[in-house]
Amino acid sequence: MSYEEQTRRSFLVRSVLASAGLGLASRICKGADAPQTFISAASLKPGEKLRIGILGCGNRSQAHIQAVNHLAEHMEVAALCDILPEKLEEKKKMVKSGEPRLYTDSTKMLKEADVHAVVVVLPNTLHREGTIASLEAGKHVLCEKPLTLKVADTKAIIDASGRTQRIVQVGTQSRHSPGYAALAQKLREGLIGPVLYGVAQTFRADWVKLYPDPEEDSQKNWRMRQDEGGSVVYEMGIHTIDVFNWFIGDEPVEITCLGGVHNRKLQNRDSWDHAGIVVRYANGALMTYGGNLYSCGGPGPDILFGENATLQLGSRGAGEAIVRKCAYWRPYGKGTGPDKMEAIKLPTSKTDPSTLQYLHFLDAVQGKKPAFPSARDHLPAVLIAQAAQMSLAERRHIKASEVT
Ligand SMILES: NC(=O)c1ccc[n+]([C@@H]2O[C@H](COP(=O)([O-])OP(=O)(O)OC[C@H]3O[C@@H](n4cnc5c(N)ncnc54)[C@H](O)[C@@H]3O)[C@@H](O)[C@H]2O)c1
Known part of the structure; x- marks a missing residue:
């Protein structure tokens, strides 16, 4: 297809999609659209805080703990998980909002910890596994960038989000x-x-x-x-x-x-x-x-x-x-x-963007806003x-x- 044909086709596609109210990534991700509007929301009782489990307690988890500390009125770290016990002890000392239970096994954390959401701060190749396991345990997920290294893995996460009716927000804080x-x-x-x-x-x-x-x-x-x-x-x-x-x-x-x-x-x-x-x-x-x-x-x-x-x-x-x-x-x-x-x-x-993304996530898990950026929003970057x-x-x- 020539460049002009491509451009014209793109314009036509855009017009149709714009009138249908569909976003950019949903086109790349044909057949894997998570129905964001039907996501089951976490209902927090008045005064109840959003309870978060952090999966992966290495360098980047510090920014997540600090963000939750800044928003202590609304959320707390209820669980920390890392295969290295020393990381757990190190990060527990930084938590000012919450009394986190410590886990060295993510399956155990997902089964036992009383959390609404899991923040995935694992090495990149474990994002798919950690995110999908958390969704299947009924948790909403904030996952660090890159959501995955491959398009197929991001699509699998989008499918899992739709199947479990839980949201996935991606940790590209610049958004x-x-x-x-x-x-x-x-x-x-x-x-x-x-x-x-x-x-x-x-x-x-x-x-x-x-x-x-x-x-x-x-x-x-x-x-x-x-x-x-x-x-x-x-x-x-x-x-x-x-x-x-x-x-x-x-x-x-x-x-x-x-x-x-x-x-x-x-x-x-x-x-x-x-x-x-x-x-x-x-x-x-x-x-x-x-x-x-x-x-x-x-x-x-x-x-x-x-x-x-x-x-x-x-x-x-x-x-x-x-x-x-x-x-x-x-x-x-x-x-x-x-x-x-x-x-x-x-x-x-x-307020720094890493904390602002948590304010958005808080609204998203309660069904007040769509996750942003969602896995679908992030998909073109992975592509x-x-x-x-x-x-x-x-x-x-x-x-x-x-x-x-
Ligand atoms: N948004 C940003 O600006 C930003 C900045 C830095 C890193 N990141 C992302 O954050 C993620 C983590 O990066 P990092 O620098 O913290 O890496 P890191 O290696 O310091 O931390 C990863 C932690 O995961 C733990 N871990 C590994 N396998 C595990 C398992 N199966 N179960 C539980 N814990 C396990 C490791 O022991 C380690 O402590 C990466 O995806 C990275 O791209 C994002």
């Missing part, structure tokens, strides 16, 4: 940045016209801690293995890619990627420390993503080029974004107006990351329809 939420809305309202091109990046240093004992290092540093960690793309890129999918507002149709391991001075990893991805969306928009884990920051802001203007994003829409309109955007050389820069103020919050892996392995462009 809860008030600045980004405002920008997503403004983009839908035509802030820069249709988005034609996005430039997204995550250049930063790695945070790995090496252990002298090779066995301990291998157990704890799962992120260093490509098939478990999934590389800079799943570790960092997935946040930005997820947000750009939201901003661009259409489905990815073609993906290509180059990457690998550059910097062997840092550690012995086979998980890529750098990658460059190009994504074509059904509406014709192009996105380039670049990232590495051996630098001290990227060269500039993420950018969205629209038909009418350019948008420079601050970090998570912090405070302001810049809309830039240039004379040369006018067709056929008509007009030579000045390059206009306008800073637009965006809402901010003293792009998986397609990037395929592209690099097979040295070719990958069509979204090939990624199953």
